[in-house]
Amino acid sequence: MPKNKKPAGGRPARNFDPDYMANRRAHQAKKGGPRPGSRSPGHRGYRTPEESPKKERWDAAERAERAEQRRAGDRRDEQPQRRFDRDERPQRRDNRDGRPRRQFDREDRPRRDDRDSRGSRFQRDDRPQRRDSRDDRPPRRFDRDDRPHRRSDRDERPQRRQFDRNDRPQRRFDNGERPQRRQFDRDERPQRRDIDRSERPQRRASRDDRPQRRDSFAPRETPQHFTPHDDVVLERLEAEAIQASDVEGVSFGDLGLGENIVRTLGELGAASPFPIQAATIPDVLAGKDVLGRGRTGSGKTIAFGAPLVERLLENRGGTKRDMGRKPRALILAPTRELALQIDRTVQPIARSVGLFTTQIYGGVPQGRQVGALKRGVDIVIGTPGRIEDLIEQGRLDLSDVKVSVLDEADHMCDLGFLEPVQRILRRTAPAGQKLLFSATLDTGVAALVTEFLVDPTVHEVAGEDQDSGSIDHRVLVALREDKVQLLSELADRDEKTLIFTRTRAYAEQLVDELEDTGVRAVALHGDLSQGRRQRNLERLTSGRVKVLVATDVAARGIHVDDITLVIQADMPDEYKTYLHRSGRTGRAGKTGRVVTVIPRNRRRRMEDLLSRAEIDAPIVDAFPGDDVIDEIAGRPTIADLTS
């Protein structure tokens, strides 16, 4: 029988038997304590962590760092850093053992180590409790049901395939579905309306003038997985569509922003408002809850950032700013880089009127952040994890937060994000204003809208979908063995290129492969230290490196000037991801290309995905050296040269 296997017949192994272990320990104590070399106090060779720190192992981040150090270019820079880390590590581990266990350790990270480092008896007693904590967990299952489900696509698939066989255009099939959805929504409406009418302020007249736009906010996912309750909310998300032409000649000042803010916006390069900004700014200033949907790169940060600052200014009402004042506005983002980037836009606006911002996100020491909070800030910009952490520590008090913004709001409602976000929003002032923004804002935000928003207005820009011209989409079907070469040829260019992979490991691997073929590249993903993440992103921003290989950590919101090509080395797994990834190029009206490299067996799924994203992209077979690669990369082809 293998050593690790439980004995048959249900009898517990000896070292799970408390009586046996008690005897064992008594016996060992008589002999002068356990001998070195083993893991648990029950073993004869047990050593306390102080005597014998655990063997050091590379964690994911370190593995990734090491992978990067393998490359000659980095070796020199990083060597001292590395040695420092190595010395620090055992010490850190001691701290961990010494400090009181945090609640979140138990709930979120039931760790194997915990079991090993404790006596078996203790573990026994602990076990039922553990099961409790599982029940205590916030209702995961609820989210799963609630979420706009990918499974819906799955359900449709057999039917789809039949259509495809007849070469029926995918797009039309989708359109055919939509009216049905509308009816579904409509049926649920009256109930909700009645409830809300009683308490909400008068709607703007313009809304009633545009009934025909109502449907534009309809979800792209099929609705049958939402409960009727959510569909009611769905219906409330009527979008007021602003026409791009409505914005002609309107200035930020006209929209209600103050002089200093307008001037700062000018310095930031925003001379006059983009449509989504013109649409949302007045409502934000009016104190309404706002949902804003604007294409990637359409200026959403200013759309909420500028009026938010203006509002804080109005609300200050003569009270003096004092040390340690609590923040009055909160901006939440899904990634640290995005939080940082938002701050880079909002901070100058805030400073221009004497308000302070601070970034609160993980991966960096909290000292500076806590220091800033102590001095007093007006606007907190950050990611959920660290914000919750500082709340728990009593260092961040959101009770004065009157304006909360969720950037990439639909993503913030995804599994794993929603619950922290809900907990954070519950800590803000109950009647506070809430602003939700995303390029792919859909009914996935229903969970937040029902709990936190009061009579929200929804804005989008008319006729603005992702496929409106500035981005050229292609799909290349390639043999697996050609993939590296193909990607290398695509990325071997002078302009900035962003490559997406589905996993962190593949991002690392692809960086190596590209470097092997002579294409300089750096990686961006969650296994890297925050310092390296920022450094590598900056290398692309500054143009010192032309190719960045990233996971979807870089898919949303990140703005880098002049990325002219987005390569998807793995196809995205949802249409929204496709839209966000491709939105890294073609920003602010510029042109860009997106190419997705897929194996033959993904072609069907790719077509489905494109149709959901409402994007037309030619799908062609490609081999290394093909003209189409040069064309996408923006190199002259043989045909160009001879003509």
Place this chain on the structure above:
DNA sequence: AAAAAAC
């Protein structure tokens, strides 16, 4: 199934 987000 993966990615992101906390010491």
